[in-house]
Amino acid sequence: MKQTVSRRSVLQAGLAGAAALSLGTLGSALPRWAGAATRPLSSQRLSDNLLLISGAGGNIVAARDARGLLLVDGGTAAAGPEALQRALRELGARSAHTLINTHWHGEHTGLNEALGRQGARIIAHENTRLWLSTDVRLTPDAAPIKRLSAKARPNDTTYTTGSTALGDETVSYGYLSQAHTDGDLYVKFAKANVLVTGGVVAGQGWPTADWVTGGWISGTAAGYKTLVGLCDAQTRVITANGTQVIGKAELEAEMAIIANLADQLTRMLRKGYAPADMLAAAPAKDYEAKLGDATQFLTESFKSLWPRMAPDA
Ligand SMILES: [Zn+2]
Structure with missing residues (x-):
């Protein structure tokens, strides 16, 4: 039941957000x-x-x-x-x-x-x-x-x-x-x-x-x-x-x-890091020369762990 309410809230927030955004900003959200x-x-x-x-x-x-x-x-x-x-x-x-x-x-x-x-x-x-x-x-x-x-x-x-x-x-x-x-x-x-x-x-x-x-x-x-x-x-x-x-x-x-970062992000999540804390720790700094700026990858990867690792998942 809790999940149903929270999903509905997310969907409603999404509709409001879409109405407030100009077309020019939609691309950057993807x-x-x-x-x-x-x-x-x-x-x-x-x-x-x-x-x-x-x-x-x-x-x-x-x-x-x-x-x-x-x-x-x-x-x-x-x-x-x-x-x-x-x-x-x-x-x-x-x-x-x-x-x-x-x-x-x-x-x-x-x-x-x-x-x-x-x-x-x-x-x-x-x-x-x-x-x-x-x-x-x-x-x-x-x-x-x-x-x-x-x-x-x-x-x-x-x-x-x-x-x-x-x-x-x-x-x-x-x-x-x-x-x-x-x-x-x-x-x-x-x-x-x-x-x-x-x-x-x-x-x-x-x-x-x-x-x-x-x-x-x-x-x-x-x-x-x-x-x-x-x-x-x-x-x-x-x-x-x-x-x-x-x-x-x-x-x-x-x-x-990728395996190293999966381990690092999982440990940070278990320690209670917020996304900003995780980014500040720069877990991918040694790899950015090879694979480019990691900000989006780290942010999305951190989010990807939430439904899997969160205590009430
Ligand atoms: Zn794809």
């Missing part, structure tokens, strides 16, 4: 992962039949077989169609028959409407399908993100793992538990030895979890661990954003940073 850069598009060939397209809001990996393309993620609704045309052209295909959503965020699901209408198989974690089936309000100040149409939603979901054949390639995917959201999938191309991390590893800056839809910093650290376990020394790792293809060593180095 977490960084909700505003990834789009364009210019660029592409990198990962193997004869495998292509990485960057700059579409989130990275897209396209793989070709005799029937057409399998895509891992679709960029934003604005940039996705252009990225799809580029993938079709560069890989010599006419259409895409399969789309895998690594998670529900709009930087990755921008092709769901178009490909869903064409009858594509859309694979995702069941929680991703649920988030895409409802309106989501990420911050009290932001307008709700509208649900996708029924045809655009994932139509082949898993709670755990799955795989699909693509020519002589095996494409496997699996759940990263509650990490960046509560519906994150990795995707692995076995023959090409390419691992797609989805939102759990940002690739540009800090991997901020979306705690509103079930992500949190300790889960993000655990997600890194699962991903590292899927790599060997030759694996090429494709992150959520950016043009840089990384390897197991870089993934392990970043995992150590």
